């Protein structure tokens with residue numbers, strides 16, 4: 565087996581070697597966003613070009629997440645319901661997920677449903693906690709939660725054999741994903757996600773969530789550091805209560821997390837200090853997770 569160095573992996577990611585390119589809808593929307601030209605009139609024709617995406621957006625606007633009293637039955641109304649900013653992030657998330665969804669869900673005996681359930685649960689919990697803790701929502705914690713572990717899909721695409729060994733070390737030797745990935749790849753899903761999101765020119769908050777959710781103190785963007793800290797907490801809470809293939813439950817208390825140490829001084833009522841209490845807060849969100857999961861995966 566050829567041996568790749570971290571630099572080789574970086575180069576392969578930068579060249580998208582074995583990786584999907586950013587879907588055109590997402591590329592167009594990111595370009596509009598960079599040029600500060602995002603408007604409903606600009607967004608509408610772009611999304612209409614992709615009917616399955618338009619359908620997902622309509623379903624999302626009608627989901628319990630947006631809790632409307634009336635039915636949203638056209639795309640323009642859906643955009644208004646969701647809001648231009650949130651919609652940008654949803655379109656990016658949906659199209660990235662679509663580009664990575666693995667057909668049949670059972671490639672190499674991996675149950676990818678568990679991965680996506682973890683991602684959707686993280687999205688919901690992040691959004692819920694951000695609202696509850698009054699953190700800034702402009703950078704979209706939902707999308708940050710949804711996409712934080714995409715680097716794992718990158719590692720899988722780069723080398724499936726190595727990825728399988730990584731997974732078995734996580735399970736059998738009880739290593740953290742970070743340790744196991746470093747042993748087998750020399751890089752972790754954080755770097756893999758960061759490099760891909762840089763290549764795709766994703767919004768900074770998504771880059772930082774992908775790149776630093778296991779070590780938010782290293783987050784290089786001041787403006788989104790609190791939300792990256794939130795994603796670390798969210799990730800730990802979801803791993804504790806929802807088994808998944810990508811990580812083990814945290815070995816320790818929430819108070820020991822860097823994310824908690826960053827966030828706690830910012831909170832007005834930092835009274836939810838245990839995983840159990842945080843989980844107790846979000847448990848009402850769970851019924852939504854499976855319905856959005858089906859939507860995200862295009863079922």
Ligand SMILES: [Fe+2]
Pocket residue numbers: 712713753777778799
């Ligand atoms: Fe992770």
Ligand SMILES: [Fe+2]
Pocket residue numbers: 682686712713799810811
């Ligand atoms: Fe995670």
